[in-house]
Amino acid sequence: MSTDLRAKIANFFHPMSHAALDIEPFRIAGLEIPRGDGFAKSQRIDAALDNLSEMEMAKLALKLAQGRGDVALDEAGRKVLEADEPPLTRITRRDVARVFGDDLAGEADVIELVGRYFVISDPFEEVFGGSGRSLRNKIERHMVRNPGDCSVEFLFGEIGAFDCSRARFGALLQDTVHPLARSGEEQLRTVTALNKVLARDGYELAVDGDESGHPIYAFRPIVRGVEGRPKNLIFASRGPKPELGFADAINNDIVILSGEESCLVYDRPITAANGLLWSELVTWWSEQGSGGDAVSLGKRLQESLASDAERKIFATYFKTYRNSVADALPALLPQVYLHYDPAVVKMLRHRLPLIRQRMDFLLLLPGRQRVVIEVDGKHHFSEGEKPSLKIYSAMVSADRELRLAGYEVYRFGANELVGTGSEKVIQDFFDKLFRLHRVTKA
Structure with missing residues (x-):
């Protein structure tokens, strides 16, 4: 219990007469001071405060301070209420x-x-x-x-x-x-x-x-992002779906069991301050041994796109923002495989299987904010040519799990992203998204 806070509250009440203590604390803040003939004012006040938890006492301090403009009392109460929150150093x-x-x-x-x-x-x-x-x-x-x-x-x-x-x-x-x-x-x-x-x-x-x-x-x-630092960023598969498992379940280290040759694996630290920028991804790509540049990286990523709608998002994003946002442009990662397609347990031997999960696009933004963009064709809602509640339910369930983990999920219907007006739809979305997440233009 904060002795400083308790002392300040007691000092607030002490100048009152016994008669005022019977009425004023309850009128001001809903606090009932016990009556008692022959008891000193300090004893009555202590008896009332003994029944309060520290949090209750802090809230009481704010009520008392508000009526009198008592900065010291208000500060004492607020510091108790803020004790478990992240500090502002x-x-x-x-x-x-x-x-x-x-x-x-x-x-x-x-x-x-x-x-x-x-x-x-x-x-x-x-x-x-x-x-x-x-x-x-x-x-x-x-x-x-x-x-x-x-x-x-x-x-x-x-x-x-x-x-x-x-x-x-x-x-x-x-x-x-x-x-x-x-x-x-x-x-x-x-x-x-x-x-x-x-x-x-x-x-x-x-x-x-x-x-x-x-x-x-x-x-x-800041709106809650995803806890921890991203690991195991596996994306842009242009061949068979990768099969993944845990190499180390304690440290959350992933092993690609098959399909590694089709994927890109970004293996560098991703900071909370920057997220993952396009310029950082280009630097990583150029150091992979092929001496590639931004153009060759863009072509490689486009090879993983699965539909005209996805290609439209990707092309419009870079056409619109590559120069205007410049070095602050977040990397738009296509076909991100995260905990995707478990192999059969016996194939994993002593490794643990992973939950099925894939994202059409992923943005890793500053402040641990992670944005998933999905493009929905008819296969998201149907099996063969028939609507399927089972498939739709699985998709909705996966969205819930992502949101509960701190991701933002945005879905487009494929029809929105082709034909006249599709660029404006995409630009309007990213303009609003960048304003929301304070991605500023150069």
Whole structure:
């Protein structure tokens, strides 16, 4: 139990009279203080707090702090509630400050913005005047009257932003990119730069609505991606389906039992920061001994495509984005075999068979986000020429398992991807997907 939090709550109640303790705690926060003739106020308060868990006490602190604007009490409660969440480190907060340089608030009033979340005024000075050394006066002198005197990094140290709760820090960031502070290209540039820093700790500023046509951003954890680092990336088979098994079930190492000559196997680390970029795939391809380049890699990947619809997606993707996105372009991997087609157990000897799974296309995006794209022809819903609930159910079941594992799954009907208008359908999809995942154009 946090003794600091408990002490702050007790100090909140202690100035109340016995009569007020009978009424006010319940009115403000739903907390009933035990009555008791002859008991001291501290004994009554302790008896009430003894019945609360640490989480209940933290929620109580937020209610009490809200009514009085008590930053210290609010912070004590929030830090307990956030204890099990991923940290937002001092290093990340420092680098966030450096994104702003010496301009935290843009077109907004920096004193008003900071004052919403941090104590910057001395009440004595506000009423009686004084030395002029309050934080408010420092900010006004060095960031308003003489902009450039003080960096945002220095300001964060002064106001306590390096150590405050994530909720308070995130709320401050939300306001710095509000349309009243930054709009248009400046807002987008700032959000993009901040998200590159925040992503290291698993957080982001994400669009959460709009106001007068301008996007409003909310600070939040990044949408859950797939846990762990990708392994066993086997793709682009242009021959028989590969048969796979576990070489090492403990370490999740895969062995290709047959069909290896038809596949490509990417065997390099894939980072959470980048995912897998087309430029990285080209570099890997050029070092395979054949001295291949991007053109030869593209031709090799096209050989694995199974339909006109798949070829249309692949061609349109690179035609549209190869130059505009440039080095940030994610690799579009075709015919990805992941835990596919178990061989007979006796053929695996002591190795374990794998669950059947194949993807038409896979994108490995930053932040462990993985996007599966499927192109559905009639064989996805029928057996022979007859509709088959069995086949459809197996497909839907596989989709569920992928989503539960953290993948995003998008399906196209094959008819959407051929004929007039198909390029626009594909471009519209990838434009929206890239905006969602912050894949930015060069």
